Structure formats: structure tokens, C-alpha cells
Amino acid sequence: xxxGHEYKKRLWNSQEDKILMDYVKQHGVGKxxxxxKLTGLKRCGKSCRLRWMNYLSPNxxxxxxxxxxxxxxxxxxxxxxxxxxxxxGRVPGRTDNQVKNYWNTHLSRKLGVNxxxxxxxxxxxxxxxxxSNDNIESNPLKGASDGRQxxxxxxxxxxxxxxxxxxxxxxxxxxxxxxxxxxxxxxxEPFQDxxxxxxxxxx
DNA sequence: AACTTGGGCAACCGCGTTCAC
DNA sequence: GGTGAACGCGGTTGCCCAAGT
Numbered sequence: 001x002x003x004g005h006e007y008k009k010r011l012w013n014s015q016e017d018k019i020l021m022d023y024v025k026q027h028g029v030g031k032x033x034x035x036x037k038l039t040g041l042k043r044c045g046k047s048c049r050l051r052w053m054n055y056l057s058p059n060x061x062x063x064x065x066x067x068x069x070x071x072x073x074x075x076x077x078x079x080x081x082x083x084x085x086x087x088x089g090r091v092p093g094r095t096d097n098q099v100k101n102y103w104n105t106h107l108s109r110k111l112g113v114n115x116x117x118x119x120x121x122x123x124x125x126x127x128x129x130x131x132s133n134d135n136i137e138s139n140p141l142k143g144a145s146d147g148r149q150x151x152x153x154x155x156x157x158x159x160x161x162x163x164x165x166x167x168x169x170x171x172x173x174x175x176x177x178x179x180x181x182x183x184x185x186x187x188x189e190p191f192q193d194x195x196x197x198x199x200x201x202x203x
Numbered sequence: 204a205a206c207t208t209g210g211g212c213a214a215c216c217g218c219g220t221t222c223a224c
Numbered sequence: 225g226g227t228g229a230a231c232g233c234g235g236t237t238g239c240c241c242a243a244g245t
Binding site for chain 3: 218
């Protein structure tokens with residue numbers, strides 16, 4: 001990226017921001033790799049996308065996280081693990097990068113989470129590839145020894161995790177009984193119970 | 204005042220997935 | 225179906241700056 005050995009982390013300046021914003025105004029988001037060609041901006045597509053998504057987009061909320069956001073992120077992290085984009089998708093105005101940074105710098109410390117002991121166990125896995133299904137380490141969904149704990153329950157988890165605009169109805173009333181806005185119904189331990197022998201193809 | 208340390212966060216990297224041809 | 229480009233994600237790095245010595 002950007003000239004190999006000449007690479008050095010470089011902050012965006014206001015002129016670059018303006019070029020990028022003008023481009024997006026004119027062409028919309030996407031086609032990030034064309035920006036350098038069309039505008040002469042010396043940034044790769046990935047860098048442009050990141051800058052837009054994390055900073056320039058009007059949807060991005062700046063400033064401190066509120067108590068409610070704190071609380072929501074903690075709950076979502078407990079539910080989803082380090083799935084930052086999914087978590088950010090449920091925290092209006094916040095990006096995955098913001099959420100991730102905020103977790104690593106504020107919340108993990110606040111909660112006394114050991115960064116080394118990553119909360120991998122509660123990360124729902126992507127649909128397993130055909131050859132790696134029985135590796136518990138690489139596929140936490142297979143973690144439960146007896147396998148098939150509660151497919152219906154996990155199906156609801158998957159529905160929650162999948163992008164779905166109807167946030168209120170799906171998230172607030174997860175059928176494992178957890179209301180993310182109700183502290184009394186929240187479990188503090190990771191959802192390891194939910195690792196089931198899940199058949200993605202059947203969904 | 205000069206230097207060191209550590210926190211906060213923007214930005215990059217590597218890799219997996221999706222899309223277009 | 226194969227291949228390359230584009231995109232998206234999570235992890236990591238490194239810059240900036242305030243606080244401490």
C-alpha cells in the first residue's frame with residue numbers, strides 16, 4: 001500500500017478530506033479504488049473507505065460515549081464477542097473502529113478484562129467450511145460436548161446476529177430471555193452455553 | 204523546562220468473502 | 225467453475241498529547 005518501503009502512517013489532512021467528500025458527493029460511496037485515479041488523491045481505496053466510514057460520513061457520531069452506549073456495548077460484547085461491526089451496527093452513529101477502540105481503552109479496563117484472554121469463546125462462527133467442521137478450536141459452535149443443545153435457541157441467536165433493520169423487535173426480545181436494556185435479565189458470563197452443533201445449511 | 208511514560212484513537216495490515224467477468 | 229478485483233472485518237501499530245517525574 002502506498003509505495004511499499006516508503007510507507008509511513010499518515011494522518012489525513014483537511015485537503016484530502018475535502019477531496020474525498022467531494023468525490024462521495026459526486027459519485028456516492030463505493031468504488032473506492034477509483035478515487036485515486038479520478039482525483040489524484042494519494043490514498044488507496046481501502047484507506048479512503050476507512051476514512052469515510054470512520055470519520056467523514058454524516059452518520060458518524062463524534063464525542064464521548066454515553067452511559068447508555070456503554071451499557072449497550074458491554075451487553076452486546078458479552079453476547080457477540082469481538083464482532084465489532086455487528087456491535088457497531090446496533091449502536092447508532094458509532095463505527096466498528098470506534099467501538100473497538102472504546103472497548104479496548106475504556107470498557108475492558110473498567111470490567112477488568114484481560115486483553116490476552118480474548119473472549120473468543122463467545123464469538124459465533126461463520127458457517128463452517130466443509131473440511132474443518134470438527135475442529136472445536138476453530139469452530140466454537142461445535143464446543144458443546146453433547147452437540148445439539150438447542151437448535152431453536154441458536155436459530156434465534158443467528159437471527160439476532162444477522163443484519164436486520166428491525167432492531168427493536170429482534171434484539172430487545174431475544175428468546176433466550178435476555179433483554180439488553182434490562183440489567184436484571186442480563187447474564188454476566190459469556191454465552192458459552194449456546195455453542196451447539198448447528199447446521200447452517202438447514203437455516 | 205526537559206524528559207519519560209502511558210492513554211486514546213486514527214490508520215494500516217492481512218486475510219476472508221463477495222462480486223464481476 | 226475459475227480468477228482477479230473490490231470490499232469488509234478484526235487485530236495491530238504508531239502518532240499525538242497530557243500527566244507525571
